[in-house]
Amino acid sequence: MATSRASSVLAARVTPGASVHANSRAPQLLDAAAQLFCRHGYEGTTVRDIARAVGMLPGSLYCHFATKEDLLVAVYLRGVEQICAAVQSAVQPLTEPWARLEAACVAHLESILRDDAYARVVVRVRPADVPAAAGSMTVERNRYEAMWSSLLAELPLPPRTDRKAARLMLLGALNWSQNWYRPDGGATPRKLARQFTALLRQGLENPA
Amino acid sequence: MATSRASSVLAARVTPGASVHANSRAPQLLDAAAQLFCRHGYEGTTVRDIARAVGMLPGSLYCHFATKEDLLVAVYLRGVEQICAAVQSAVQPLTEPWARLEAACVAHLESILRDDAYARVVVRVRPADVPAAAGSMTVERNRYEAMWSSLLAELPLPPRTDRKAARLMLLGALNWSQNWYRPDGGATPRKLARQFTALLRQGLENPA
Amino acid sequence: MATSRASSVLAARVTPGASVHANSRAPQLLDAAAQLFCRHGYEGTTVRDIARAVGMLPGSLYCHFATKEDLLVAVYLRGVEQICAAVQSAVQPLTEPWARLEAACVAHLESILRDDAYARVVVRVRPADVPAAAGSMTVERNRYEAMWSSLLAELPLPPRTDRKAARLMLLGALNWSQNWYRPDGGATPRKLARQFTALLRQGLENPA
Amino acid sequence: MATSRASSVLAARVTPGASVHANSRAPQLLDAAAQLFCRHGYEGTTVRDIARAVGMLPGSLYCHFATKEDLLVAVYLRGVEQICAAVQSAVQPLTEPWARLEAACVAHLESILRDDAYARVVVRVRPADVPAAAGSMTVERNRYEAMWSSLLAELPLPPRTDRKAARLMLLGALNWSQNWYRPDGGATPRKLARQFTALLRQGLENPA
DNA sequence: AATGAATGAGACTTCATTCAT
DNA sequence: AATGAATGAAGTCTCATTCAT
Numbered sequence: 001m002a003t004s005r006a007s008s009v010l011a012a013r014v015t016p017g018a019s020v021h022a023n024s025r026a027p028q029l030l031d032a033a034a035q036l037f038c039r040h041g042y043e044g045t046t047v048r049d050i051a052r053a054v055g056m057l058p059g060s061l062y063c064h065f066a067t068k069e070d071l072l073v074a075v076y077l078r079g080v081e082q083i084c085a086a087v088q089s090a091v092q093p094l095t096e097p098w099a100r101l102e103a104a105c106v107a108h109l110e111s112i113l114r115d116d117a118y119a120r121v122v123v124r125v126r127p128a129d130v131p132a133a134a135g136s137m138t139v140e141r142n143r144y145e146a147m148w149s150s151l152l153a154e155l156p157l158p159p160r161t162d163r164k165a166a167r168l169m170l171l172g173a174l175n176w177s178q179n180w181y182r183p184d185g186g187a188t189p190r191k192l193a194r195q196f197t198a199l200l201r202q203g204l205e206n207p208a
Numbered sequence: 209m210a211t212s213r214a215s216s217v218l219a220a221r222v223t224p225g226a227s228v229h230a231n232s233r234a235p236q237l238l239d240a241a242a243q244l245f246c247r248h249g250y251e252g253t254t255v256r257d258i259a260r261a262v263g264m265l266p267g268s269l270y271c272h273f274a275t276k277e278d279l280l281v282a283v284y285l286r287g288v289e290q291i292c293a294a295v296q297s298a299v300q301p302l303t304e305p306w307a308r309l310e311a312a313c314v315a316h317l318e319s320i321l322r323d324d325a326y327a328r329v330v331v332r333v334r335p336a337d338v339p340a341a342a343g344s345m346t347v348e349r350n351r352y353e354a355m356w357s358s359l360l361a362e363l364p365l366p367p368r369t370d371r372k373a374a375r376l377m378l379l380g381a382l383n384w385s386q387n388w389y390r391p392d393g394g395a396t397p398r399k400l401a402r403q404f405t406a407l408l409r410q411g412l413e414n415p416a
Numbered sequence: 417m418a419t420s421r422a423s424s425v426l427a428a429r430v431t432p433g434a435s436v437h438a439n440s441r442a443p444q445l446l447d448a449a450a451q452l453f454c455r456h457g458y459e460g461t462t463v464r465d466i467a468r469a470v471g472m473l474p475g476s477l478y479c480h481f482a483t484k485e486d487l488l489v490a491v492y493l494r495g496v497e498q499i500c501a502a503v504q505s506a507v508q509p510l511t512e513p514w515a516r517l518e519a520a521c522v523a524h525l526e527s528i529l530r531d532d533a534y535a536r537v538v539v540r541v542r543p544a545d546v547p548a549a550a551g552s553m554t555v556e557r558n559r560y561e562a563m564w565s566s567l568l569a570e571l572p573l574p575p576r577t578d579r580k581a582a583r584l585m586l587l588g589a590l591n592w593s594q595n596w597y598r599p600d601g602g603a604t605p606r607k608l609a610r611q612f613t614a615l616l617r618q619g620l621e622n623p624a
Numbered sequence: 625m626a627t628s629r630a631s632s633v634l635a636a637r638v639t640p641g642a643s644v645h646a647n648s649r650a651p652q653l654l655d656a657a658a659q660l661f662c663r664h665g666y667e668g669t670t671v672r673d674i675a676r677a678v679g680m681l682p683g684s685l686y687c688h689f690a691t692k693e694d695l696l697v698a699v700y701l702r703g704v705e706q707i708c709a710a711v712q713s714a715v716q717p718l719t720e721p722w723a724r725l726e727a728a729c730v731a732h733l734e735s736i737l738r739d740d741a742y743a744r745v746v747v748r749v750r751p752a753d754v755p756a757a758a759g760s761m762t763v764e765r766n767r768y769e770a771m772w773s774s775l776l777a778e779l780p781l782p783p784r785t786d787r788k789a790a791r792l793m794l795l796g797a798l799n800w801s802q803n804w805y806r807p808d809g810g811a812t813p814r815k816l817a818r819q820f821t822a823l824l825r826q827g828l829e830n831p832a
Numbered sequence: 833a834a835t836g837a838a839t840g841a842g843a844c845t846t847c848a849t850t851c852a853t
Numbered sequence: 854a855a856t857g858a859a860t861g862a863a864g865t866c867t868c869a870t871t872c873a874t
Binding site: 040157166168172179192195200201203204 | 249373374379384414
């Protein structure tokens, strides 16, 4: 995860002319930005911080990204890409709907809690806080949520079940864990994901 | 909710000597700060914004609060106070544990989505983003979460049930709703709270 | 000329709240800006330069003017005010139309070449070069040109005389002198103004 | 006008070794610079703008011109060359001194208002604003003004006529028209030039 | 001849805070 | 309790220029 290869879809958003040379440092910048955005938030990170993290002067950053917001969008976009990929490759080998949902939860939680700085940013940074980037961010986020709608649609459930509420509850619980989860103590992301899935499926009153 | 009386516990944090007079404008400042913090976040709100909102100059604000962080702490503290009060008064008339839990969820969600700018701040602003205030904020937040631990402890559940996981799931789902809830369309906070409680209790496979 | 008293019409453009205290340094800033704008142009002057000229830090300047453009507008506005005043008080005691025109030329030229840094800015800085300020500047400049239209309207001239062309020629010649006039060598502004007026009146072939 | 061949006198100022090849893109750069300098001024034009206008990257521009100032000097020099040529070829077929002066005015005004981006720069950009280029620019400008001195010297005028004042007035009026002339409304450059010449010759009181 | 990347200085502006009055 | 002014650090971004390839 958090690899350093700029995907083609990302290249479309960087300053024109960049990433033609093979030795571009745009990927390093992206990585640094992802790390810093997910650790300190968007406003809590300065372009100086990002530039320093890759040994550049602040002005040089603008060879690769036209604005700080563009950097955020690029990180965000790749975050969605990567978390989508993680979830999809976790789900793909499975066919049983509940197993697929559980696998998705595990992949999601491992991404946003442990593996993937880019994916963390997707959960950490609120689109509304960065107006100039909110549009693109929301488009991406919706793309991801659509995946979850599909996963829930697969479940064999009683008619009239409000699947949307279930999705909002599940994803909310998962995402909010970023606010309290500490990697050292307690449960692993995997275990948590399984617990939440089980709760959603059977409820507190009907243990497995 | 969102009353304008500065509680004594707040007075302890303001500029020494201030807020002894009855006609202090500290309460107005607190209200304005709560509104702005919950709407734009802590970093997205400037001292100027707050001062302007009450018709003051920025410098004058420092007659009432020593720093911006102190203002945040005061708001946060009152937010916890108020959401505690809301939950407690919703729960108090009830005795059945599940009904109490549901009532708590409704009170919580109505507070953080609709009624109470102070309570919103508690969910909106991450302690880690404001190091100088993180300590006090965390203490308060823990106080609130303890209430929820009690509510869950009351529930008649099979032995070995992981009540902590349930609490984290439920509160996470509730809190995260701040990120997607829109007051105009769809469900009310009350309805959402009930759905989430029901899901937690019986799961998707065992509809009420 | 170039006095340090901020007129009421200027105060309206200054950051709200300024110039209530008697010891505001806004007038000094205005003076410094006028000097620097007329010497190095708008783009050639930095806010640092202006602040340094009055012994301030660059940020402090923003207590008095919200933007660099606002400073320019304030200077420009006062420049027009002052050159209007200079021309009007030169013209007022006279009744003979040609004498009034000549006096106006003298006042204009002395203002923009010698006396008045504010007035110089009016001739020096092109509105189109500062888009954010162009509107206000043009309004003011038109106000001034209207005065000249009146002066030319008074002249007893053959019917069908194109007074507008005459105005454009005269004012153009006067204003352009900023590009070549050197205070040390040659003619005084007064002498030049008289020569231009005479030429315009009688032409090269009909010397006085 | 505004031809694309770099004259030998220009080559002397470009980066050593450049522009020896026939397919150099220096002429395109020169054209682009002339367009941009005359439209937005020297400071209002960036090296990036110029490079972009010819589909180059900023760094590549330095294969042809050592500095931005050199570009300006090259444009300016060619501007003077071209306006000289325009005036001279307008004047040459004529012998009557006043007719020659009028033709010169028409050629001058058409160049700086309509035809010739290079010539426009000569009027638009003040040497004093670009210290490193001021020397060369002033030399060129003086060369041009000498032409006008000759034209005025030819006129049959009463003794003791101040021909220099007349030249300054006429050229000033012509040049300043760049500040107010709009190609759409009103008079053509040709008509204006004739009006100004007539005014200078006979004055307002002695219409033709 | 041209490129992509980087430099380094400096641009305007914001902001929490201080302080004499 | 409040003001107007100022501070000082830091913010994002621009720009002419350089240089290895």
